[in-house]
Amino acid sequence: xxxxxxxxxxxxxxxxxxxxxxxxxxxxxxxxxxxxGVAQAAPxxxxxxxxxxxxxxxxxxxxxxxxxxxxxxxxxxxxxxxxTDWYRVRAPRGEEGWVRRDELMQTETVSGAPAPxxxxxxxxxxxxxxxxxYGVYNRENLVxxxxxxxxxxxxxxxxxxxxxxxxxxxxxxxxIGIRNTVLPESKWFSPTIGIGTGYQRLTSIAPPAPLEASNxxxxxxxxxxxxxxxxxxxxxxxxxxxxxxxxxxxxxxEEWKFGLAVFF
Amino acid sequence: MxxxxxxxxxxxxxxxxxxxxxxxxxxxxxxxxDEPPPDPTIIDPQVTRRKVxxxxxxxxxxxxxxxxxxxxxxDFGTNPIYGASLAYHVSEDFFLxxxxxxxxxxxxxxxxxxxxxxxxxxxxRRFTYYDLDVxxxxxxxxxxxxxxxxYNSALYVTVGIGxxxxxxxxxFALNFGVGGRLLITDWLAAHLDVRxxxxxxxxxxxxxxxxxxxxxxxxxxxx
Numbered sequence: 001x002x003x004x005x006x007x008x009x010x011x012x013x014x015x016x017x018x019x020x021x022x023x024x025x026x027x028x029x030x031x032x033x034x035x036x037g038v039a040q041a042a043p044x045x046x047x048x049x050x051x052x053x054x055x056x057x058x059x060x061x062x063x064x065x066x067x068x069x070x071x072x073x074x075x076x077x078x079x080x081x082x083x084t085d086w087y088r089v090r091a092p093r094g095e096e097g098w099v100r101r102d103e104l105m106q107t108e109t110v111s112g113a114p115a116p117x118x119x120x121x122x123x124x125x126x127x128x129x130x131x132x133x134y135g136v137y138n139r140e141n142l143v144x145x146x147x148x149x150x151x152x153x154x155x156x157x158x159x160x161x162x163x164x165x166x167x168x169x170x171x172x173x174x175x176i177g178i179r180n181t182v183l184p185e186s187k188w189f190s191p192t193i194g195i196g197t198g199y200q201r202l203t204s205i206a207p208p209a210p211l212e213a214s215n216x217x218x219x220x221x222x223x224x225x226x227x228x229x230x231x232x233x234x235x236x237x238x239x240x241x242x243x244x245x246x247x248x249x250x251x252x253x254e255e256w257k258f259g260l261a262v263f264f
Numbered sequence: 265m266x267x268x269x270x271x272x273x274x275x276x277x278x279x280x281x282x283x284x285x286x287x288x289x290x291x292x293x294x295x296x297x298d299e300p301p302p303d304p305t306i307i308d309p310q311v312t313r314r315k316v317x318x319x320x321x322x323x324x325x326x327x328x329x330x331x332x333x334x335x336x337x338x339d340f341g342t343n344p345i346y347g348a349s350l351a352y353h354v355s356e357d358f359f360l361x362x363x364x365x366x367x368x369x370x371x372x373x374x375x376x377x378x379x380x381x382x383x384x385x386x387x388x389r390r391f392t393y394y395d396l397d398v399x400x401x402x403x404x405x406x407x408x409x410x411x412x413x414x415y416n417s418a419l420y421v422t423v424g425i426g427x428x429x430x431x432x433x434x435x436f437a438l439n440f441g442v443g444g445r446l447l448i449t450d451w452l453a454a455h456l457d458v459r460x461x462x463x464x465x466x467x468x469x470x471x472x473x474x475x476x477x478x479x480x481x482x483x484x485x486x487x
Contacts, residue, residue: 044319045319046319046321059406059414059416060404060406060416060447061356062356062401062404062418063356064404064405065404065406065416079321081321081322081323081324082321082322082323082324082325083323083324083325083353083486084325084353084354084355084356085355085356086356087321088450116321117321118321132360132362132396134425141436143396143425143426143427143436145396163427163434165427165434165435165436170433170434203434205433205434229355230354230355231354232354232355232358260360260398262352262354262360
């Protein structure tokens with residue numbers, strides 16, 4: 001019996017190692033493939049040739065930072081990364097500094113093509129929007145944060161998470177809805193109209209306690225949106241809510257809010 | 265001679281008239297040219313254009329950070345606070361920021377004088393806030409250390425709204441802040457912030473605006 005047990009112990013060891021081997025092998029292979037992929041996917045550095053008489057390099061990414069180096073016509077700079085409207089570049093002799101977007105756009109690639117500086121996202125056809133703002137919900141202060149995804153140029157899905165601060169209860173409201181932009185091509189002002197549904201959760205802070213802790217909601221909204229600058233925009237929204245409950249009396253609420261957003 | 269001059273003038277007038285009627289047209293009038301038939305010996309090369317992948321320029325507009333400091337909770341003493349922040353730099357002037365932080369209130373003076381009195385439960389002393397702010401870089405500039413070192417810096421102001429949870433109660437809060445950012449490298453920044461969180465409080469029976477001022481030191485990374 002002991003012999004058998006010893007053999008089982010001895011045989012079990014290599015077997016477990018053998019079991020582990022393919023996993024290790026797989027891990028190594030995956031890692032190698034990943035590293036290979038990374039090495040393959042790693043883009044070569046972007047080199048841009050100065051075509052204007054000179055290219056000014058600032059010490060910081062801002063209009064006030066002094067120019068400390070100038071790259072001459074015909075010389076190439078390597079673009080490292082960007083921050084807002086400024087690009088960090090490396091000059092041929094190794095100096096690194098910040099170049100304004102407008103100036104870098106006047107350079108060319110080594111093959112003579114225009115510099116591939118990405119344009120600002122088009123406001124009329126942007127896809128993503130992230131924003132936050134202040135509002136009043138049922139005559140209570142409201143903090144709102146939302147994400148918006150454009151399905152078409154004028155139709156988008158909006159998901160909002162909001163917190164309303166009342167005198168007798170606080171409410172956490174989550175909604176999802178669809179919104180139509182009436183004049184999507186209008187840059188500075190366009191009316192919007194939407195409908196949606198959601199949930200609210202009530203937390204009592206003063207008696208009487210709410211009869212229901214959570215309710216489903218539906219809303220219709222009217223609003224407006226407009227462009228501010230670059231990736232920045234504003235939104236105004238007025239909503240009328242219907243709160244579904246089991247109390248034989250449908251609650252109706254109003255909300256307005258103003259928000260600032262960034263679009264991509 | 266007179267007749268010839270007259271006919272030239274007439275022709276010039278007619279031509280200018282034609283010019284008048286054609287002034288809306290862009291470009292010269294098409295000249296009909298008989299195109300030669302295509303030479304069958306020339307082979308049209310079906311060369312597909314090679315797709316050139318231009319390297320993507322990485323943007324580093326986000327800033328994530330942590331901070332630690334002291335928060336003076338009105339009536340409840342000054343206590344340590346720690347938090348995290350996320351910012352998105354929209355332009356060289358403006359940024360949007362979100363903060364999340366936590367502290368714990370001490371004993372109020374009423375509780376210190378009357379040890380049996382408890383205004384807030386033990387768990388309710390936890391002070392948690394989140395806020396969503398807009399920031400503006402007022403004074404961007406450089407800070408010098410000695411002769412050979414200069415670091416980029418900025419003084420900024422922030423204003424925002426959010427939630428303060430204290431005494432087991434979520435309250436709407438406004439916040440106003442002033443801060444300084446010192447870029448140690450282009451991706452690492454040190455912060456010094458002073459911010460006031462204002463909310464309505466009625467913990468002592470009278471509704472008043474409670475000012476909760478915090479001073480924090482932080483580190484952030486641009487990515």
